[in-house]
Amino acid sequence: MTLLRDEGLATGRTTGTTGPIGLSAEELAVWRMLQRAQVHITRHLEAELLLAHGLPLASYDVLTQLAEAPDRRLRMNDLAGRVLLSRSGLTRLIDRLQRDGLVAREACASDARGLFAVLTDRGAARLTEATPTYLRGIRSEFLDLLGPGEIRLVREMLAKLPITAAL
Numbered sequence: 001m002t003l004l005r006d007e008g009l010a011t012g013r014t015t016g017t018t019g020p021i022g023l024s025a026e027e028l029a030v031w032r033m034l035q036r037a038q039v040h041i042t043r044h045l046e047a048e049l050l051l052a053h054g055l056p057l058a059s060y061d062v063l064t065q066l067a068e069a070p071d072r073r074l075r076m077n078d079l080a081g082r083v084l085l086s087r088s089g090l091t092r093l094i095d096r097l098q099r100d101g102l103v104a105r106e107a108c109a110s111d112a113r114g115l116f117a118v119l120t121d122r123g124a125a126r127l128t129e130a131t132p133t134y135l136r137g138i139r140s141e142f143l144d145l146l147g148p149g150e151i152r153l154v155r156e157m158l159a160k161l162p163i164t165a166a167l
Contacts, residue, residue, distance in 0.1 A: 037142075042057060048133050049133055049137075059093060059097060062090070062103070064127065066118065066123070073118040073119070102119070
């Protein structure tokens with residue numbers, strides 16, 4: 001099956017309810033550009049955080065989510081919904097962060113099965129050290145490449161996408 005739809009088809013849909021047959025060359029190009037931009041920026045941020053702070057991007061993300069949460073704590077289930085990791089991946093990452101003293105685990109008083117991930121003072125200090133590197137990377141690899149008014153336009157376009165509010 002081709003990813004590109006037959007330009008001769010008026011609707012680009014099958015006779016059933018399966019949706020579009022494919023994408024136009026322009027649609028596919030835009031999708032691929034979005035994917036490549038995300039991968040490029042993410043790889044850059046990861047490399048810079050690792051080089052300067054020994055901190056993987058996923059760890060930075062978890063520390064940030066905890067720092068922004070009330071009392072610097074989130075239930076593990078809630079944290080899993082906010083980061084771009086599987087639940088098992090998050091559990092392994094929290095294990096590493098806990099070994100490094102950046103995060104602690106605490107039992108939930110209202111639910112014996114529930115656990116909180118809690119940002120430690122050491123974790124907050126590490127996040128404070130790494131944040132300028134992270135922000136410089138966002139600026140140099142994304143924001144500085146946009147002209148006046150384009151940031152607002154990108155925000156408006158992205159707001160149309162089904163992005164989870166917690167992210």
